[in-house]
Amino acid sequence: MKKKQASTILAIVTALAVLAGCGGGSTATGSQNGEAPAGGEQAKGPVSISIMANLHTPEVPSDKIEKIIEEKTNTNLEIQWVPDGTYDEKVNASLATGTLPQVTYLKNAASLVNMRDAIRNGQFWEIGPLLDQYPNLSRLKPDVLKNTAVDGKIYALYREVPLSRQGIIYRKDWADKLGLGTPTTIDEFYNMLKQFKENDPDGNGKDDTIPLTDRNDLIYGAFKTISSWFGTPNNWGEKDGKLAPEFMFPEYMETMKFFKKLHQEGLINQDFPVTSKTDQQNLLITGKAGVYIGAMGDVSSLHPKVVEVNPNAELDVQNKIEGGPNGFGIWSVPGYGSVILFPKTAIKSEEELKDVLAFMDQLMSTELGNLIYWGIEGEHHKIEDGKVIPSEDTKLTDREVKPYQAMQVGGPLTVEGFLEAKHILPVKAKSEELIVKNNDYLIEDPSAALDSKTFNEKGVQLQEMIKDGTYQFMLGDIDEAGFQAVIDNWLKSGGQQIIDEYNASYEASK
Template identity: 55%
Template structure:
């Protein structure tokens, strides 16, 4: 099959993947990882010299993105090896350059047996290589593994390619987005948590103009935002206006979110906030670090994003403004009185198994056995929370993180991001929460799921989207920022959509509709 250039590059890179030596020149084919340490066991109870030979540890090499500053030490890895009878080699690479390293690994033939992707977009780009047979189909084997078989079918379905399962997933709550705001400012101004988008605008306006901190100085803004149209404010605001999640259906046809009127209404809303100086007007050039600093320094009063960020935001805010009090809110009504929010497909990332690194079915099963063991409470807790008594304690049946956040960040965080499944399926402890605002946030996460808008294309495939989707999305992102900045009007935005369609967007529309 003749492929388009970007897909040719990806598939060519995949085809050059290495023959891994991690199962070693000493292959451990057929050796299952277990959930208990390696030990000798007497066979007859008479203490004679007859005993089973300890199973040789399964050697597995794993490549994954690193979301902390430094590669973690082997503290957690060593404990996991004991629990699973494995010898693990982790290849950590910084998240911000991970895709580059992933491609380089393809090109140089250095992919290991286990490859974590960076995010959902990377997974979409990998689908053509999956179709080319470069990765193992694992669906037929899951029923052999009691813990892997607990993974949620609806989420597994969202990761299938042409109806076949090639990946395991790292689970995430479906809808964590909402408002984090200065409740003390709201109390000072007689404002309640915003029930509607109009209430939210009023809060943002008064946080800017009504001297919410009472210092008689014009030194506050309502909203702090950043250069991220997904995890910043825009996508969440757009979902409150009723914009579909990525794609939606209109007149029986699937269309991208930016072709819906609600998307334009959301742009108008953010544009009005910016035009009136109620936010950091340079938000398209603002990093998350700077956005957070605006809130925690006491400059800004509203942060729209993951409500679970309340812990760190509140902690750092109180350091700078001891009398401050932050809270959270969600379930904001749009102009028509409806409540909705956007949702992810239930996973944050996936893991794949290259055929060039895993030579046969026996070796694949030995690797899958390790992931089956990972989905036991003992191993999942070790990888997610760390060592009990060091990185966390158990209180009221939940994991209470150690006060030594730096130790946990250094030793545990790198492994936490690789845990398969979610607490409902792997048995890991839920977090112990003592911050009232975080408790409220967790309840809103549950409530958000009831009104979440799901992406109808999550389980659909488009070859053109896999090849050009990311590049074409940049065109729309640029037009969205320009519209909100006032650089282009509605006609200019519509022209950008036509440009998107002419460069391959219409083909994406056609392919998704053919696949539904």
């Protein structure tokens, strides 16, 4: 298990979980706080910048924030807002026709993997050697940039996400009634589930409680988080000096056995392999279930719904459940949600590239970084005690602010002076504190910056074998020998090639 110490300031990270701004920077050829333009260039007239951004809302936003960005950066912007459902398709079609804009945001980490061959073929600018020329871009985290690298070279900027938001949300009022404290070990967690099942925590006199509510997602549901408690590597781990997939480690088998036990004893919803996230959450909201495992920040949306059903309900959160051989650890993401590439078909020269990077640098300034994320003070949020309280008019912020968050460069950890959200709900504030504490116990994915041609071509298909086999074992349909047969089939169908290619890439990266 690889752990990473982090002395991150809570005031920075809490802002990642909420919605709503501030205003201004300088010119596209300058930098914040009146510093000289990158490379010593003189200020120019307005620079035209074309952008493709992912639209996560039903409507294209108003151009109110866009106009402020143009004014502060001395640019003319042409933003293509592409709906999330067709975003990858649009990017791929534009790549094929040579019509990508100068600033191309990719949808997610998987989209970057699919773009690696085009990057290797020289279709995008390498920007790593230039980043030190820009005061804000140079604040991006080297470890995260490394995770975006292709063959060790940096081609992308990134939009930041918390490294690990995982933990449990549970009915504290139920735990209090049964004399249970906050669980800190796997045994205590299991005992809580057992007590919720057997001792009528809701007081209705019926044996109808579902202790743990889960869904059909081995990553963002309960499975991967609990596997971290057992000490399972994050996607890939090192065994005898070589990388191997997580499901070839004994801790993965221990996790499956634990879930099988929960299923057999009725401590988890029996149909969890086919339960949607909405249905999973509804079991907690309606008081049928007492424990939810996932992003701890979900407590802010779950709490009002839970107390609407039962005004006496109380939720609490916990992150640190120990049980593995090396103590507590929690799986982490590579540190970015999406990346930004710069196509050579749209940017013809290094001089033009520097103009574009100067604009991106301004998006990371204190003023514009907050504007893009929070919107305009007095319209989309207010400031109280130096912290942001978003407007309660979520339709307004969804329409005018949320779309622009997809254009964020960096985030709370890297934008100097990024404003913190003021959480009115105490359990939400606690969840953000625990998300920060997770940074001290990260289990990182050693394959994040590695490459495998076979994985790119067949990885999704092959992973379905493992997913199906994992569920079959947890439901009692196959035993350990049956799961080994699944692994053997995975190896013969291309998995061994993936192992060999990742290890070759791993050795080359050392």
